[in-house]
Amino acid sequence: MPQVMDADRMSRALTRIAHEILERNRGTAELALVGIRRRGVPLARRIAAALHDINGDDVPTGALDITLYRDDLMRQPVGPQPVLRRTEIPFSIDDRRILLVDDVLYTGRTIRAALDALIDFGRPRAIQLIVLIDRGHRELPIKADYVGKNIPTSPAESVQVRLIEIDGTDEVIVQNGEAS
Amino acid sequence: MKLLLRGGRVVDPATGTDGEFDVLVEGGAIARVAKSLPSEGADVFEVRPGWIVTPGLIDIHVHLREPGQEHKETIATGVRAAVAGGFTAVACMPNTDPVNDHPGITELILKRAAAAGLARVYPIGAVSIGSRGEQLAELGAQAAAGCVAFTDDGRPVASALLMRRALEYASMLGVPIIDHCEDPSLKGDGVAHEGFFAARLGLRGIPAAAESIMVERGVSLAELTGGTFHVAHMSVRQSLRAVRDGKSRGVNVTCEVAPHHFVLTDESLESPVRYDTNVKMNPPLREAADRDAMIEGIADGSVDVIATDHAPHHSDEKLVEFDRAPFGIVGLETCVPLVFDRLVHTGRITVKRAVELLSTNPARILRLPGGSLAVGRPADLTVLAPDAEVHVSAAALASKSKNTPFDGWSLKGAVAATIVGGKVVFSAGTRG
Amino acid sequence: MLRSRHLLGIADLEPAEIREILETAEAMKEIAARPIKKVPTLRGRTVVNLFFEPSTRTRTSFEVAEKRLSADTLSVAVATSSVTKGETLLDTVRNLEAMAPDIIVMRHGSSGAPHLLARLCRSRIVNAGDGMHEHPTQALLDAFTILEHKQRLDGLKVAIVGDLLHSRVLRSNVHLLGKMGVDVWGCAPPTLMPRDLPRFGVTATTSIDEAVQGADVVMMLRIQHERMHGHYIPSTREYFELFGLTPGRLRRAKSDVIIMHPGPMNRGVEIDSDVADGPYSVILEQVANGVAVRMAVLYLLAGHDAEGD
Numbered sequence: 001m002p003q004v005m006d007a008d009r010m011s012r013a014l015t016r017i018a019h020e021i022l023e024r025n026r027g028t029a030e031l032a033l034v035g036i037r038r039r040g041v042p043l044a045r046r047i048a049a050a051l052h053d054i055n056g057d058d059v060p061t062g063a064l065d066i067t068l069y070r071d072d073l074m075r076q077p078v079g080p081q082p083v084l085r086r087t088e089i090p091f092s093i094d095d096r097r098i099l100l101v102d103d104v105l106y107t108g109r110t111i112r113a114a115l116d117a118l119i120d121f122g123r124p125r126a127i128q129l130i131v132l133i134d135r136g137h138r139e140l141p142i143k144a145d146y147v148g149k150n151i152p153t154s155p156a157e158s159v160q161v162r163l164i165e166i167d168g169t170d171e172v173i174v175q176n177g178e179a180s
Numbered sequence: 181m182k183l184l185l186r187g188g189r190v191v192d193p194a195t196g197t198d199g200e201f202d203v204l205v206e207g208g209a210i211a212r213v214a215k216s217l218p219s220e221g222a223d224v225f226e227v228r229p230g231w232i233v234t235p236g237l238i239d240i241h242v243h244l245r246e247p248g249q250e251h252k253e254t255i256a257t258g259v260r261a262a263v264a265g266g267f268t269a270v271a272c273m274p275n276t277d278p279v280n281d282h283p284g285i286t287e288l289i290l291k292r293a294a295a296a297g298l299a300r301v302y303p304i305g306a307v308s309i310g311s312r313g314e315q316l317a318e319l320g321a322q323a324a325a326g327c328v329a330f331t332d333d334g335r336p337v338a339s340a341l342l343m344r345r346a347l348e349y350a351s352m353l354g355v356p357i358i359d360h361c362e363d364p365s366l367k368g369d370g371v372a373h374e375g376f377f378a379a380r381l382g383l384r385g386i387p388a389a390a391e392s393i394m395v396e397r398g399v400s401l402a403e404l405t406g407g408t409f410h411v412a413h414m415s416v417r418q419s420l421r422a423v424r425d426g427k428s429r430g431v432n433v434t435c436e437v438a439p440h441h442f443v444l445t446d447e448s449l450e451s452p453v454r455y456d457t458n459v460k461m462n463p464p465l466r467e468a469a470d471r472d473a474m475i476e477g478i479a480d481g482s483v484d485v486i487a488t489d490h491a492p493h494h495s496d497e498k499l500v501e502f503d504r505a506p507f508g509i510v511g512l513e514t515c516v517p518l519v520f521d522r523l524v525h526t527g528r529i530t531v532k533r534a535v536e537l538l539s540t541n542p543a544r545i546l547r548l549p550g551g552s553l554a555v556g557r558p559a560d561l562t563v564l565a566p567d568a569e570v571h572v573s574a575a576a577l578a579s580k581s582k583n584t585p586f587d588g589w590s591l592k593g594a595v596a597a598t599i600v601g602g603k604v605v606f607s608a609g610t611r612g
Numbered sequence: 613m614l615r616s617r618h619l620l621g622i623a624d625l626e627p628a629e630i631r632e633i634l635e636t637a638e639a640m641k642e643i644a645a646r647p648i649k650k651v652p653t654l655r656g657r658t659v660v661n662l663f664f665e666p667s668t669r670t671r672t673s674f675e676v677a678e679k680r681l682s683a684d685t686l687s688v689a690v691a692t693s694s695v696t697k698g699e700t701l702l703d704t705v706r707n708l709e710a711m712a713p714d715i716i717v718m719r720h721g722s723s724g725a726p727h728l729l730a731r732l733c734r735s736r737i738v739n740a741g742d743g744m745h746e747h748p749t750q751a752l753l754d755a756f757t758i759l760e761h762k763q764r765l766d767g768l769k770v771a772i773v774g775d776l777l778h779s780r781v782l783r784s785n786v787h788l789l790g791k792m793g794v795d796v797w798g799c800a801p802p803t804l805m806p807r808d809l810p811r812f813g814v815t816a817t818t819s820i821d822e823a824v825q826g827a828d829v830v831m832m833l834r835i836q837h838e839r840m841h842g843h844y845i846p847s848t849r850e851y852f853e854l855f856g857l858t859p860g861r862l863r864r865a866k867s868d869v870i871i872m873h874p875g876p877m878n879r880g881v882e883i884d885s886d887v888a889d890g891p892y893s894v895i896l897e898q899v900a901n902g903v904a905v906r907m908a909v910l911y912l913l914a915g916h917d918a919e920g921d
Contacts, residue, residue, distance in 0.1 A: 065639065068651040073915065084639040084911065120648040376808040380623070382723035382745030382780060453731070455724030499732075500700055501722035503743070
């Protein structure tokens with residue numbers, strides 16, 4: 001299976017993103033990270049750690065489950081209801097710049113759902129989007145502000161991000177056929 | 181007119197007959213039962229190998245619903261169901277609307293039955309006016325009009341005193357009192373047998389004791405009065421114990437069991453369909469131990485009669501919550517297949533015993549002219565095909581109502597033909 | 613994934629399904645803490661609450677759950693008089709189905725009423741209490757509440773005291789707790805105790821002291837005043853004397869015992885006010901958890917096929 005990113009490159013990409021965040025936002029004031037479950041959450045934590053390493057600041061980090069906001073939830077023919085996990089955002093998002101974090105940006109529908117969810121939590125000053133992988137094929141007008149790597153794919157392929165916190169290893173794989 | 185039933189095994193406990201014989205019928209009566217009879221201008225009915233010829237079957241517990249509830253069944257449709265089920269005669273219960281507590285209603289029933297011209301109908305009259313348990317009905321006039329027994333079925337005879345008087349009075353007329361044995365206060369608003377399955381399904385229970393204490397009451401009063409007491413639709417082993425006990429002391433007590441009580445148990449409340457109102461009847465389906473006890477009683481002679489308690493109800497009435505559905509299932513057309521499939525073919529009883537339960541004893545208890553193939557008796561015969569496969573189809577029943585729990589069942593044992601007064605009123609091949 | 617498109621009773625659920633509902637409820641509970649207590653999940657879906665028995669608590673709990681999921685809710689309180697007008701249950705529901713509800717939440721006085729509908733109607737059915745049979749969402753919220761306090765169900769001693777014979781809450785709880793490995797005790801006078809209770813895996817006793825001894829959870833069920841008319845108990849006064857949960861009796865339980873009641877309570881009949889309002893009582897939490905659990909149930913059922921599986 002073609003590995004398009006190994007652990008080393010992943011780490012460097014995240015560090016680079018952390019620098020970009022600081023540069024663009026001129027510091028960490030008002031920033032907060034919100035990882036989109038599931039794999040956006042450990043990525044958000046790593047970025048928070050990287051920001052801390054560079055800057056010494058602690059950026060608040062939360063986890064967002066967007067299942068209930070998905071636009072395809074009730075439209076599936078027959079299938080198990082996706083597992084619902086807790087949303088944990090232990091801070092007010094009002095007037096903050098929220099950095100949404102997800103592993104793969106594809107059609108953009110997940111991000112659309114995340115934006116709807118976030119708006120129900122309050123009124124942030126701004127929302128920026130961080131993704132580890134952008135694989136193209138947007139169906140909505142959504143654009144990432146920070147990208148780990150651009151990987152052109154065909155719709156028949158699936159992109160799998162594996163993280164130590166969940167999968168025991170760090171890598172990104174591109175596979176033919178539906179993701180398992 | 182003459183009819184010859186040629187070939188086949190004739191089983192008639194009343195005359196001690198069991199063997200290959202021909203039966204000649206003339207002028208509506210049995211003329212001869214002997215080997216190799218000549219046809220001599222008679223219509224010939226060929227009895228196929230394996231078939232059995234018996235005295236006409238008699239169901240002494242049937243609800244024909246007319247007058248008053250013709251949407252469920254009429255006398256015409258009821259007797260059609262009866263002959264389809266192999267019955268040449270039925271005794272019909274008085275809980276019509278109005279209740280049959282008056283000779284006018286008895287006469288109406290007899291008239292309608294005669295017009296239908298299929299199975300004979302013997303009305304059973306109410307013990308009390310309106311079956312309300314307050315005042316004795318005119319049992320003498322009713323007996324003269326044609327009633328063969330008395331009951332307040334649907335309900336028990338309300339008080340011990342009334343039952344005592346009824347037994348005494350009826351003994352003068354030579355007819356039995358039939359009781360729907362149930363203590364109303366113990367039954368309460370119960371809808372199912374008080375046991376594990378009702379508890380699990382949250383259904384109010386009817387304890388076995390509700391039936392057995394009234395059976396015991398009846399036996400004691402029959403002993404006191406010398407009257408004849410018949411237990412309708414017996415369902416629990418405690419009742420059977422009381423009946424056996426009474427018989428051993430020489431009390432005039434007899435009893436009947438319905439097919440559903442020797443085939444099904446309260447497990448049917450849950451499976452195959454939960455809360456199926458087609459398993460709601462009174463007395464309710466009981467525990468496995470009761471069903472087994474009923475079979476034992478049928479086998480060892482403690483049980484005298486199998487009677488269906490045929491209780492038609494319109495499908496609108498049954499397609500409701502369990503609590504609200506009326507009690508009862510139809511039974512005329514499933515009785516013979518169930519008796520053969522579950523009792524005869526399993527070796528629990530012989531064919532002879534089956535005929536006693538379905539013909540000989542019913543006739544004896546109600547003092548009816550049938551139940552025997554002795555010469556001169558009415559030519560009521562049933563031709564049975566014990567090895568024929570039957571697939572029960574509710575939709576195909578001749579009865580107006582289709583409330584049966586046996587829909588879709590495959591059973592072995594069918595009716596080939598039913599003959600009343602020497603006329604073939606039902607033949608399986610020409611089923612309409 | 614729930615195997616059935618209906619929730620008719622706990623008896624039909626496997627432990628894995630029960631766990632799935634409870635875990636989903638935990639995620640749903642967080643929504644109540646948000647400033648905007650709403651998610652768009654059931655937007656455009658219609659849920660009908662069909663209540664043939666009066667109920668404020670359960671009905672409003674379902675309504676809140678439905679509204680929090682953005683469903684369109686329609687609450688129909690069917691007075692008994694319209695039943696006596698002659699319309700059958702089936703006709704009532706078929707008329708409702710003309711408006712194409714996605715889910716019907718029904719409470720009915722007859723055991724098995726939702727099962728009749730599930731067999732013969734098109735909608736998904738959620739049983740909000742049928743006669744004496746089951747009240748599945750109540751048992752689920754009870755388990756949820758117990759889990760919040762005890763972090764486990766397996767091995768706990770739960771004592772259920774009250775009119776066990778007529779209680780659908782008892783039956784659902786016995787099914788659920790039994791499937792999850794709980795040691796269930798049932799306490800009632802013999803007249804209010806189902807005779808086959810031990811066959812359901814419950815230890816039966818007529819002694820409240822024995823039932824409460826060392827209990828982790830004590831669940832009180834209400835005694836209806838009408839029970840005096842069926843000769844079940846001589847009086848509510850005597851019932852309280854023999855079976856009422858008082859602070860003194862409560863001392864026999866574990867020191868971290870929790871007291872539960874599905875409500876509505878009869879103070880001074882099955883439970884002393886001091887206990888109901890005391891530090892061990894989680895009765896009000898049960899109510900709050902009811903919304904989260906019902907949201908979870910609606911969410912998990914709504915994902916099923918529209919027309920029969």
